[in-house]
Amino acid sequence: MSRLIEDYLEELFNEKNVSFVTRQKLWSFYNEKLSKAVDVGYSPDLDFYDEDLAKSLKDNIAEFSAFKETSFKKEVEALLTDGKHLRSKSDFKKEALKVSDDYNYRWLETERHHTIAVANMASKLKDFEQNVELYPNLKLVSVNDSRVRPEHKVLDGTVRPFNDPFWKSHTPPLDWGCRCDLEQTDDEVTDVPGGFQTKIEFENNPIDSGKIFGGSAYEENLTKDEKEDAGKLIDYNHLHHNKDFENTFERIRPDQENAYPNLDKEQSVAVNFYSREFYDPINKYNRGLETFISEKGGYTDDFYKGITKTINKALDDIPDKHVGMTYRGTYLDDTNVLQGYKKAFENGKPYTEKTFMSTSTDQSEAFEGNVTFSVKSKSGTKISKLSASPHEQEVLFKAGQKFKVTGFTDYGEAIHIEMEEI
Incomplete structure (x- = not known):
């Protein structure tokens, strides 16, 4: 250390x-x-x-x-x-x-x-959960010796139901080094005594919140940007535990790594990684579809969440934006997704893309498929400098981006959708 x-x-x-x-x-x-x-x-x-x-x-x-x-x-x-x-x-x-x-x-x-x-x-x-029908209540018990804190002694003997909101903020430990405890009981419920306010870091029932702290x-000492910076420590750790990401990280070309000095290397690599064949499992995960999961290979929930956040942040920070039309073609047979576009067109409500949407400024480079898109971009990000296929002239939209569906034409064997970035 x-x-x-x-x-x-x-x-x-x-x-x-x-x-x-x-x-x-x-x-x-x-x-x-x-x-x-x-x-x-x-x-x-x-x-x-x-x-x-x-x-x-x-x-x-x-x-x-x-x-x-x-x-x-x-x-x-x-x-x-x-x-x-x-x-x-x-x-x-x-x-x-x-x-x-x-x-x-x-x-x-x-x-x-x-x-x-x-x-x-x-x-x-x-x-205690296993016996809640027999013993439905919890009793807070303090250690009543010479070292007991007066504010904790006030709570001694308090009995409340197992699922009572009281335990969200009064489950021991109630402070650093707190020796208070809980007992399961069928004793009668008591009133909640006054005179004690739990500090925010100790307002916690771990099986309810899933938290230690x-x-x-x-956290309170940090600005919004500093908290975001702290989050990268976790997200990047998950990225580096993925073997394919790590391989891409080691092999990315210097011109791609250094294309945008304001980006972390992990951000540049994440965009490059997505532009390869790895876009498919990432998009399936974000759509809630069955996708590739492998603890050994590093394809975990944490990886998919981490790389989505990392790519989104990179797209925010890359200065190369496209204003104008972009195009996309894809094979899409999920009727729920298609109905979602159609419904958004009919009712005029915004449509949220749950995952990233790849488009191209060159209509001839738009990907083949039974569904084609014409998308009016306001701030879509040009990723050619980072892409594994720069000739595609790709414009990538963030996961969670909202669009207005301005056209939906069903030709029978093919569908054309027109959208505008909101």
Whole structure:
């Protein structure tokens, strides 16, 4: 850990920035440490182990770890200057290591213990679920010794139904190091005592929310752009666990990788990846159709969600936009999809494309099929500089883009649809 932090701070001081690779190493350290803590508290060996719940808890840990790393980066970046002048390396490291001691040792250990406690509570609640007909209520029990917190003692003996909204914000632990517990009971329900307000990060019932942390000061410390930046740590990790994406990442041509300096390499590669044969499973996934899933190959729900977000962000940031007509042809036999276009034409309501839509500025390059489209683009993105087939002069629209369907003509064996980007 000390070497990782040393390298992180060294790179920050020398480059005035921290590379994604270095940032991901620190995020991975947090994520792995706290994910193991989930397994300690909620063991896969339990009789009533819920794999979906466990995954949700670990997804929350991944997000929490990303916010933590991004918050740490923000704080130590601010120490590069003393407010007026650039600090010397020794002065910077002296101050930065103080922050590191909090983030990477003291607070991290407290967060690990909290993770175990919440995961253990999830285990207990899943067990309680099995007997809710016999024992329909839960009782909050504090440890009434000399160390009990007065605000927690107020809640001692409170009895509420198992599914009562009260537990959304009052399920222990209620603070760092909280020793309160829950018991399953058929005792009579009591009134809710006043005088206690749970902090936002502890307003959490893990089997209801699927989270370890209800919120975090790390997240609150970040701007919208910084939160988006934190999300990349998670999404890019899923992308790099896909063997085909990793192969594309290693082999992308330098002119494609450097076509848009404002893009991360992962964003450029994601667009290139989509322009190959991999568009098909991505589009099927986003349409809710059966598609290729392989844990071993990295084709997971997280991968499909991550690459969709990454491509959408790349399309936002690529400056080459097309204003004017584009064309598309495709084989489409899903009557529900066709009826969706037809209905949108008839009622005039916007039509939302659930996945990416590939079109071309050259009508002769429009793809063959039983359904053809003429699309009036306002801000579709030209991706020829990144595409594996630049001759197609492709204009790509984001997943989730809304269109107005201005024409729907059924010729029997073929259909032509006219749309306008909203």
